Amino acid sequence: MAGIEDKIGPRIRQLRRRANLSQAELAKASRLAVETISRYERGALTPGLSSLEAMAKAMRIPLTSFFAEGQKKPDLPPDILKIVNRLKDEEASTIRRAYRVIAAMLS
Numbered sequence: 001m002a003g004i005e006d007k008i009g010p011r012i013r014q015l016r017r018r019a020n021l022s023q024a025e026l027a028k029a030s031r032l033a034v035e036t037i038s039r040y041e042r043g044a045l046t047p048g049l050s051s052l053e054a055m056a057k058a059m060r061i062p063l064t065s066f067f068a069e070g071q072k073k074p075d076l077p078p079d080i081l082k083i084v085n086r087l088k089d090e091e092a093s094t095i096r097r098a099y100r101v102i103a104a105m106l107s
Helices: 005-019 024-030 034-042 049-059 078-087 093-107
Strands: none
Touching: 005 034, 005 049, 024 034, 024 049, 034 049, 078 093
């Protein structure tokens, strides 16, 4: 059975792709080197808690997402998912405006 060290790299890659971010974008947002992100994803380096926290904040996901398994991927196009992820910290009026735009695009 694979330990967490064997699972964390692929999980970081999965979450980064789900957030529609490149390694460079994640590196910049989390203040880590691109090579560090690459090494994490390949399993050549195991991230510490501070790095996981930085990446979670950059992707706007809970820290526990790195350890959750079997979660269903949202049935949203990647571009829409990226918008949704960026709206998480916005004010309600901004979210309502974005919702109306997205709803109009999908109808």
